[in-house]
Amino acid sequence: MKRAIRSAEVLCQRLELPAEFNRRVAEAAPGNPFPVFVPLEFLSRMRPGDCRDPLLRQVLPLPEEGDTAAGFSTDPVGELQGSPAASLSVGLLRKYHGRALLVASGACGVHCRYCFRRHFPYDTVPHGDAAWDQPLAMLSDDPTLDEVILSGGDPLVLTDPALENLIRRVAEVPHVRRLRIHSRLPIVIPQRITERLLDLLRGTRLSTWMVVHANHPTELDAATLAALGRLVDRGIPVLNQAVLLRGVNDQLAALEQLCRTLVDHRVQPYYLHQLDRVAGAAHYEVPVARGRQLVAELRTRLPGYAVPTYVVEQAGEPSKTPL
Numbered sequence: 001m002k003r004a005i006r007s008a009e010v011l012c013q014r015l016e017l018p019a020e021f022n023r024r025v026a027e028a029a030p031g032n033p034f035p036v037f038v039p040l041e042f043l044s045r046m047r048p049g050d051c052r053d054p055l056l057r058q059v060l061p062l063p064e065e066g067d068t069a070a071g072f073s074t075d076p077v078g079e080l081q082g083s084p085a086a087s088l089s090v091g092l093l094r095k096y097h098g099r100a101l102l103v104a105s106g107a108c109g110v111h112c113r114y115c116f117r118r119h120f121p122y123d124t125v126p127h128g129d130a131a132w133d134q135p136l137a138m139l140s141d142d143p144t145l146d147e148v149i150l151s152g153g154d155p156l157v158l159t160d161p162a163l164e165n166l167i168r169r170v171a172e173v174p175h176v177r178r179l180r181i182h183s184r185l186p187i188v189i190p191q192r193i194t195e196r197l198l199d200l201l202r203g204t205r206l207s208t209w210m211v212v213h214a215n216h217p218t219e220l221d222a223a224t225l226a227a228l229g230r231l232v233d234r235g236i237p238v239l240n241q242a243v244l245l246r247g248v249n250d251q252l253a254a255l256e257q258l259c260r261t262l263v264d265h266r267v268q269p270y271y272l273h274q275l276d277r278v279a280g281a282a283h284y285e286v287p288v289a290r291g292r293q294l295v296a297e298l299r300t301r302l303p304g305y306a307v308p309t310y311v312v313e314q315a316g317e318p319s320k321t322p323l
């Protein structure tokens with residue numbers, strides 16, 4: 001992460017993009033509150049000279065981020081306001097029956113421009129061992145919760161000792177049976193999946209599931225597929241969630257290849273998310289009718305278990321809403 005690229009200008013230079021394109025990008029840079037962050041391992045999968053590269057599209061701020069669009073807000077899924085159970089401020093989100101989402105870290109291994117949490121005040125999220133006291137007390141007090149989702153940010157940004165400590169504390173809550181880790185690090189920096197991490201994930205009484213996030217088949221290079229294989233070999237089921245993104249994966253060939261490569265490597269496509277309507281991301285939106293058509297076509301071409309469920313997040317609903 002220390003070596004990651006942190007400016008749009010450097011990103012464009014490294015990819016040798018056309019000067020005219022670089023000028024447009026430079027105009028978008030000043031004052032953008034969500035900085036560029038691209039690890040070199042992810043950069044290496046982009047095609048030099050191609051300003052339409054589907055991986056570049058996910059991480060490069062374009063002038064369109066400044067556009068305002070009706071229906072797009074800084075808190076599209078209602079986590080900043082609303083009931084305490086659905087609010088981020090305590091570090092534990094209890095939106096759905098049986099599972100609670102714990103904000104394990106404010107940092108990520110990559111900054112995705114379409115992220116619904118791009119406006120979150122993560123620097124106000126407490127960190128360190130004492131920061132878990134309140135969310136874990138809430139967890140202990142609610143025996144209906146049998147699953148804890150470590151999310152963020154990205155929980156695998158934590159050091160191994162910090163992660164081990166957190167998992168140990170979760171496992172001390174008797175009614176919790178499953179641990180789910182939502183992370184994009186196995187995709188963007190697959191070297192994070194070390195033997196030590198695998199030992200740590202297997203060293204808990206909790207059943208551990210991993211949910212990764214890849215949107216396009218070229219994200220799945222040899223090192224990434226090997227990392228996913230290491231998880232599955234160690235008995236950790238791996239699921240993938242993708243976001244349907246204009247100019248990235250809104251073509252049948254890309255989605256089909258993504259799903260096929262995942263199941264070839266024993267990873268199950270879980271959700272295909274309709275974009276959350278977060279301010280600055282309107283240029284990524286794909287109409288729901290197009291998404292439905294794409295998923296229907298996938299269903300005619302792939303085994304049933306390889307077709308993700310197309311869903312949208314709606315504030316106040318008891319689950320993700322199938323489309």
Ligand SMILES: *Cc1c(COP(=O)(O)O)cnc(C)c1O
Binds near residue numbers: 101
């Ligand atoms: C998406 C989400 C979950 C997990 O939902 P599943 O349908 O079980 O994957 C849990 N908590 C919150 C706050 C979520 O946004």
Ligand code: SF4
Binds near residue numbers: 116117
């Ligand atoms: S890794 Fe996930 S949480 Fe982090 S910026 Fe990307 S989509 Fe958002």
